[in-house]
Amino acid sequence: MIISKNDVEHVAKLARLEVSEEEKEELTGQLNNILDYVSKMNKIDTNNIKPTSHVLHLKNVFREDVAKENLNREKVFLNAPEHDGEHFIVPQVIES
Amino acid sequence: MEYGIVIGLEVHAELKTKSKIFCGCSNEFGGQPNTHVCPICLGMPGVLPVLNKSVLEFAMKAGMAINCEISRYSKFDRKNYFYPDLPKAYQISQFDLPICKDGYIDIDVEGETKRIRVNRIHMEEDAGKLVHTEGYGSSAVDVNRCGVPLIEIVSEADMRSPQEAYEYLTKLKSILEYTEVSDCKMQEGSLRCDANISLRPKGQEEFGIRAELKNMNSFKGVLKGLEYEVKRQTEILESGGEVVQETRRWDDEKGVTSSMRGKEEAHDYRYFPDPDLVPIEVDEEWIQRIKDELPELPDVRKKRLIEEDGLPEYDAGVITASKGLAVFYDECMKGYHNSKVVSNWIMGELSMYLNENNMEIDECKIAPAQLAEMLKLIDNGTISGKIAKTVFAEMFASGKDPEVIIKEKGLVQISDEGELAKIVEEVIANNPKSVEDYHNGKEKAVGFLVGQIMKATRGKANPALVNKLLKEKM
Numbered sequence: 001m002i003i004s005k006n007d008v009e010h011v012a013k014l015a016r017l018e019v020s021e022e023e024k025e026e027l028t029g030q031l032n033n034i035l036d037y038v039s040k041m042n043k044i045d046t047n048n049i050k051p052t053s054h055v056l057h058l059k060n061v062f063r064e065d066v067a068k069e070n071l072n073r074e075k076v077f078l079n080a081p082e083h084d085g086e087h088f089i090v091p092q093v094i095e096s
Numbered sequence: 097m098e099y100g101i102v103i104g105l106e107v108h109a110e111l112k113t114k115s116k117i118f119c120g121c122s123n124e125f126g127g128q129p130n131t132h133v134c135p136i137c138l139g140m141p142g143v144l145p146v147l148n149k150s151v152l153e154f155a156m157k158a159g160m161a162i163n164c165e166i167s168r169y170s171k172f173d174r175k176n177y178f179y180p181d182l183p184k185a186y187q188i189s190q191f192d193l194p195i196c197k198d199g200y201i202d203i204d205v206e207g208e209t210k211r212i213r214v215n216r217i218h219m220e221e222d223a224g225k226l227v228h229t230e231g232y233g234s235s236a237v238d239v240n241r242c243g244v245p246l247i248e249i250v251s252e253a254d255m256r257s258p259q260e261a262y263e264y265l266t267k268l269k270s271i272l273e274y275t276e277v278s279d280c281k282m283q284e285g286s287l288r289c290d291a292n293i294s295l296r297p298k299g300q301e302e303f304g305i306r307a308e309l310k311n312m313n314s315f316k317g318v319l320k321g322l323e324y325e326v327k328r329q330t331e332i333l334e335s336g337g338e339v340v341q342e343t344r345r346w347d348d349e350k351g352v353t354s355s356m357r358g359k360e361e362a363h364d365y366r367y368f369p370d371p372d373l374v375p376i377e378v379d380e381e382w383i384q385r386i387k388d389e390l391p392e393l394p395d396v397r398k399k400r401l402i403e404e405d406g407l408p409e410y411d412a413g414v415i416t417a418s419k420g421l422a423v424f425y426d427e428c429m430k431g432y433h434n435s436k437v438v439s440n441w442i443m444g445e446l447s448m449y450l451n452e453n454n455m456e457i458d459e460c461k462i463a464p465a466q467l468a469e470m471l472k473l474i475d476n477g478t479i480s481g482k483i484a485k486t487v488f489a490e491m492f493a494s495g496k497d498p499e500v501i502i503k504e505k506g507l508v509q510i511s512d513e514g515e516l517a518k519i520v521e522e523v524i525a526n527n528p529k530s531v532e533d534y535h536n537g538k539e540k541a542v543g544f545l546v547g548q549i550m551k552a553t554r555g556k557a558n559p560a561l562v563n564k565l566l567k568e569k570m
């Protein structure tokens with residue numbers, strides 16, 4: 001067992017997911033199975049293999065520094081549940 | 097007990113590229129809310145961010161100016177957290193392979209040079225802005241700033257007083273200004289500074305428990321915020337208490353810091369490599385090309401002003417701390433020979449008017465060549481040093497050439513001996529008491545008489561000539 005129920009609760013909270021007691025048990029089992037499976041790779045000797053930081057064999061993809069036309073505001077707010085024509089409106093964020 | 101102070105700074109600087117870091121939206125400051133946006137910086141699903149090449153080159157340039165090693169291999173990671181100013185719910189940043197590492201900045205501490213190490217510089221995107229509407233139970237979000245390119249410069253905890261932190265920040269700002277990668281305006285938020293500060297008993301190696309300070313919106317604010325924390329933590333430790341490791345917010349108006357509770361889990365960012373962005377590989381040739389573009393940096397420029405122009409160290413330091421002033425000085429020296437006179441005018445009248453009007457040097461109407469011209473007019477006797485101040489004020493206000501102002505206002509110095517002699521004789525005749533005092537050895541009486549002559553000529557009399565004539569005629 002690598003993952004405890006506590007870990008599941010912690011990760012769920014960080015991801016803002018509401019998980020029932022039943023689901024917690026289920027997820028704990030599933031996540032452990034996944035990690036068990038992946039941990040098989042730990043048996044492979046990787047001493048002479050460079051760590052992979054990206055899955056694609058690509059590098060140095062850039063765009064030139066040119067400003068282009070922006071999206072017009074109507075389109076900007078098209079998917080917004082709430083807006084005032086200038087801003088997105090969200091539930092009050094309390095600071096401090 | 098005596099305590100030692102330990103401070104480290106994290107500085108965010110907005111890069112002044114034309115477009116944002118991962119999309120082609122305008123990077124201009126301000127703009128109507130939510131007008132500098134596109135699907136990429138709005139965090140729409142299915143979009144593909146692509147790195148702006150200038151952002152990378154600006155970051156490299158800043159790194160070289162701060163004596164960093166440039167990473168040959170670098171990548172982007174996702175920093176995950178939920179906040180309404182971050183549409184994607186993750187910030188694209190660099191975690192374990194930042195673009196620059198292991199640099200340093202030298203600062204002056206009581207006449208000695210102290211080296212402050214820089215741990216790393218990484219590239220990342222800025223978040224949006226929350227506009228709080230009082231009492232409506234809601235907040236408004238402006239996404240314009242999302243995706244504005246930033247570099248974060250992380251120092252080691254090498255500073256030992258709030259003053260040292262202030263010096264470091266000042267020097268860092270000046271270096272970034274010289275390299276022209278950022279505007280560095282703290283008030284506009286293009287330069288932001290967070291601090292870690294802890295105390296430890298004098299002589300103890302191990303660091304104490306630190307507080308993280310945020311929201312210091314000016315250079316003075318950084319100094320005052322840190323000074324307040326030193327006081328607060330000293331009081332806690334002296335009363336036998338323990339400093340809590342937490343983030344605290346500086347309130348500039350009240351002059352206090354207060355705890356920002358409720359973000360205990362905020363540090364669990366679950367970084368992982370961003371699969372949308374491919375790694376960056378930089379070769380020697382590219383590094384050399386950027387190196388060749390580096391301008392003369394503040395320390396080198398200061399040395400030049402001292403060694404080649406013969407300026408006192410203090411003057412050279414003040415002038416080179418601001419790139420704008422340094423350029424103004426150099427330009428002015430192209431038309432005038434005496435460096436100390438130029439520096440006096442820059443540090444004196446020019447700085448005074450800039451401060452009074454809350455202006456930056458690049459907003460100043462006086463061209464350096466015009467100041468040089470004015471200084472020549474003092475030397476050739478057209479105007480006196482005192483009248484020059486009036487002329488300068490007018491130049492500052494209107495940007496007109498000094499000759500034009502002198503002509504318009506009739507400020508030409510009276511150097512005609514005959515004309516001046518008449519006035520001198522009048523003043524002598526009208527002030528017999530002062531003349532008597534002078535004959536009785538009171539040198540001070542001369543000053544009074546000179547004053548009277550200046551008054552009669554509205555300051556236009558040639559002072560040297562006045563002195564000569566006065567003494568002859570008494």
Ligand SMILES: [Zn+2]
Nearest residue numbers: 119121134137
């Ligand atoms: Zn955009």
